[in-house]
Amino acid sequence: MVRPRKSPRQQRSRETVEAILEAAAQLFQRYGYAATTTNKVAERAGVSIGSLYQYFPNKDGLLTALAREHLRAASAELDGLLAAATARRLPLRALLEELVGGVVALHTERPALHRLLFDQTPRTAETVAELRDFERRAAAGLAAQLRRLGAGGDAPEVTALLAVQGIEAQVHGAVLDPGDGRPLPDRVRSVVDLWERALAPGCPG
Secondary structure (H helix, E strand, O other), rough: OOOOOOOOOOHHHHHHHHHHHHHHHHHHHHHHHHHHHHHHHHHHHHOOOOHHHHOOOOOHHHHHHHHHHHHHHHHHHHHHHHHHHHHHEEEHHHHHHHHHHHHHHHHHOOHHHHHHHHHHHHOOOHHHHHHHHHHHHHHHHHHHHHHHOOOOOOOOOHHHHHHHHHHHHHHHHHHHHHOOOOOHHHHHHHHHHHHHHHOOOOOOO
């Protein structure tokens, strides 16, 4: 069971949930999954274990809630980047630099926590559906940019979805599992170079 037991409705309840989730994020980031317990989270948040269990059934419930928060943050970040790209009429290279840079920032803020979210969050039908919905909305926004630029080939919607999925996976590897010893800016530049070549006007979609 990973779904929240109840949703906070009053301001005080929302503040309690925020404190619990922040405490969980700090402990997961510092100590990892195995060493983090609901008792430790409650203690760090300054609430009773009973208060924690009012909202979260177990440790996986905390992890799932943090994963959903991460998706919401990623969605807000992407919406802002794409709106700015439209207002500034960014060319393809600058658009990709902003997009990839935004994804990198989300991965590097708390890298150990991000890795844990990626590796340990239970893959339920609900969480997978939320991820797919995020990818579709992100792809729709990117597709609009590709059409503005005359890029992305004959099927910009399909191309944009592949780009969203590919950039996420490639940045994840570049930030969390680099393996090659190159500096992060060089690895990020390689991701931008790859998608600039793939999306440039004149490339088949």
